[in-house]
Amino acid sequence: MPKVVFPLDNSKSFTDQQIVGHNRWHPDIPAHVHVKPGDTFRVDCREWFDGAIHNDDSADDVLNAPLPGVHVLSGPIEVEGAEPGDLLMVDILDVGPVPQEDSGPLAGQGWGYTGIFATQNGGGFLTEQFPDAYKVIWDFRGGVATSRHIPGVSFVGIVHPGLMGTAPSANLLATWNAREQELIDTNPTRVPPLALPPLPDSAILGTLEGDEFNRVAREAARTAPPRENGGNQDIKNFTKGTRVFYPVFVNGAKLSMGDLHFSQGDGEITFCGAIEMGGFMDLGVDLIKGGMQTYGVSENAIFMPGTTDPQFSEWLAFSGTSVTLEGKQHYLDAQLSYQRACLHAIDYLVKFGYTPEQAYMILGAAPIEGRLSGVVDIPNSCSTVYIPTAIFDFDVSPGKGGPHQVDPGRGVPKASF
Numbered sequence: 001m002p003k004v005v006f007p008l009d010n011s012k013s014f015t016d017q018q019i020v021g022h023n024r025w026h027p028d029i030p031a032h033v034h035v036k037p038g039d040t041f042r043v044d045c046r047e048w049f050d051g052a053i054h055n056d057d058s059a060d061d062v063l064n065a066p067l068p069g070v071h072v073l074s075g076p077i078e079v080e081g082a083e084p085g086d087l088l089m090v091d092i093l094d095v096g097p098v099p100q101e102d103s104g105p106l107a108g109q110g111w112g113y114t115g116i117f118a119t120q121n122g123g124g125f126l127t128e129q130f131p132d133a134y135k136v137i138w139d140f141r142g143g144v145a146t147s148r149h150i151p152g153v154s155f156v157g158i159v160h161p162g163l164m165g166t167a168p169s170a171n172l173l174a175t176w177n178a179r180e181q182e183l184i185d186t187n188p189t190r191v192p193p194l195a196l197p198p199l200p201d202s203a204i205l206g207t208l209e210g211d212e213f214n215r216v217a218r219e220a221a222r223t224a225p226p227r228e229n230g231g232n233q234d235i236k237n238f239t240k241g242t243r244v245f246y247p248v249f250v251n252g253a254k255l256s257m258g259d260l261h262f263s264q265g266d267g268e269i270t271f272c273g274a275i276e277m278g279g280f281m282d283l284g285v286d287l288i289k290g291g292m293q294t295y296g297v298s299e300n301a302i303f304m305p306g307t308t309d310p311q312f313s314e315w316l317a318f319s320g321t322s323v324t325l326e327g328k329q330h331y332l333d334a335q336l337s338y339q340r341a342c343l344h345a346i347d348y349l350v351k352f353g354y355t356p357e358q359a360y361m362i363l364g365a366a367p368i369e370g371r372l373s374g375v376v377d378i379p380n381s382c383s384t385v386y387i388p389t390a391i392f393d394f395d396v397s398p399g400k401g402g403p404h405q406v407d408p409g410r411g412v413p414k415a416s417f
Helices: 171-185 210-219 291-295 333-350 358-363
Strands: 004-006 033-035 038-045 074-079 087-097 111-116 135-142 146-148 150-156 160-165 241-248 255-261 272-278 279-287 302-304 315-321 370-374 382-388
Touching: 004 033, 004 087, 004 279, 033 241, 038 074, 038 255, 087 255, 111 358, 135 358, 146 279, 146 291, 150 302, 150 358, 210 315, 241 291, 255 272, 255 279, 272 358, 279 291, 315 333, 333 382
Parallel strands: 004 038, 033 074
Antiparallel strands: 038 279, 074 255, 087 241, 087 279, 111 135, 111 272, 135 146, 146 150, 160 255, 241 302, 315 382, 370 382
């Protein structure tokens, strides 16, 4: 096992650890872990809510989840010799749930969860159709996820970090804040909001204290969206064996990571749509000096996916076009067409006995594939959702005998208020 450079004690909260991480992006958050190019090391990661979600049959914790405090990230990790303009090469050597802890109160200790957020808490991809808070608990055994809340479904985990990236420069941070505030100002009372501005409340900034903490907390960017530094990209193919190339914007690069997922469908469509968990990452790092200019990577991460994804050979696919449920035509709106494809898949699974919420959770947590299938044929874009048929323990394809009927069991817990 590689040396653990960022350890977490699962009996303590994130802010009571030997090394305290962070939940905001800012170049002045100090790095208390230092590695060299060529090093390999292990990083422990806490699930993004730091234990606020519980292994039970109530969704009240999802309804009241402490969103201002996410994501709790391990880092920053300074890479010796990294300078602005370099590319930081990160190899994901291994990633998984909490090692040797198959049971416990924290997600990652033999279990994880998927949630649908209520609209007032950010909603999800289909928040107009699913405005309330729900939760599903998944159990891990032998690398396979099953749930007491969704019968008839099991699949191999496609374990990956939802969030990883480098620190922004001061100029890049200012650009983020300005452009996102400009968007917010177009509709400042929208629910859910158009973007999340800096928020000192619940900020975790490593070892910063006093006036410096207050300054950074006022400026630091929230970790919710993906940005030029990588960030919360939620790419399910960041599995074991992946190599990622991140732009370096500050000396030392200041790499951070977290938000581990046991599995996820493309898009993480319920917002809390992956199977969220804590765990570990084994990483290797190296540098390509001047690589941003050499390879034209100025504002994006690029990656080579790992080769450990579960291999499915049969799929059931659903398409959607850029027309609203009310019949209004939109012009090449790929997000709308993906929403319609997801809704078509949900309508189909309901015919097999699942509740709409169970079907929605399947699309968020299982390793579905989402594709832009047509983006040039005006006025309709076409998006598709591919569901691997092997995740069901019955034949889910259409047939002359009609759909198999699943007993939905206890169903998906809904928040009580």
